Amino acid sequence: MDLNLRKAVLHxxxxxxxxxxxxxxxxxxxxxxxxxxxxxxxxxxxxxxNADEKKKDEMLGIMSDGLKE
Structure with missing residues (x-):
C-alpha cells in the first residue's frame, strides 16, 4: 500500500x-x-x-517567542 500523506492532506x-x-x-x-x-x-x-523572506523571518520570530514561554 502506497500512502502518501502529503498528497492526501493536500487533496x-x-x-x-x-x-x-x-x-x-x-x-x-x-x-x-x-x-x-x-x-x-x-x-x-x-x-x-509560499512566504517571502520577510514573512519567513516573522514566522520564525513568532515561533521563537512562543517557545520561550
Missing part, C-alpha cells in the same frame, strides 16, 4: 476557503491528537513555501 484541503482552513487548523490543535500533527506539518510546509 483533503484543496479548494478550501480561509474559514474552512481555519476550522481545520483549530480543530487539529484543539483535539490534541498526535495523529493530526503530520497534517499541520503539511499545511505549514505550504505556508513556508
Amino acid at each position: 483533503n484541503v484543496s479548494g478550501n476557503d480561509k474559514q474552512q482552513l481555519q476550522d481545520t487548523i483549530v480543530d487539529a490543535i484543539q483535539s490534541g491528537e498526535e495523529k493530526m500533527l503530520p497534517g499541520l506539518g503539511v499545511l505549514f510546509e505550504v505556508l513556508w513555501n
Whole structure:
C-alpha cells in the first residue's frame, strides 16, 4: 500500500476557503491528537513555501517567542 500523506492532506484541503482552513487548523490543535500533527506539518510546509523572506523571518520570530514561554 502506497500512502502518501502529503498528497492526501493536500487533496483533503484543496479548494478550501480561509474559514474552512481555519476550522481545520483549530480543530487539529484543539483535539490534541498526535495523529493530526503530520497534517499541520503539511499545511505549514505550504505556508513556508509560499512566504517571502520577510514573512519567513516573522514566522520564525513568532515561533521563537512562543517557545520561550
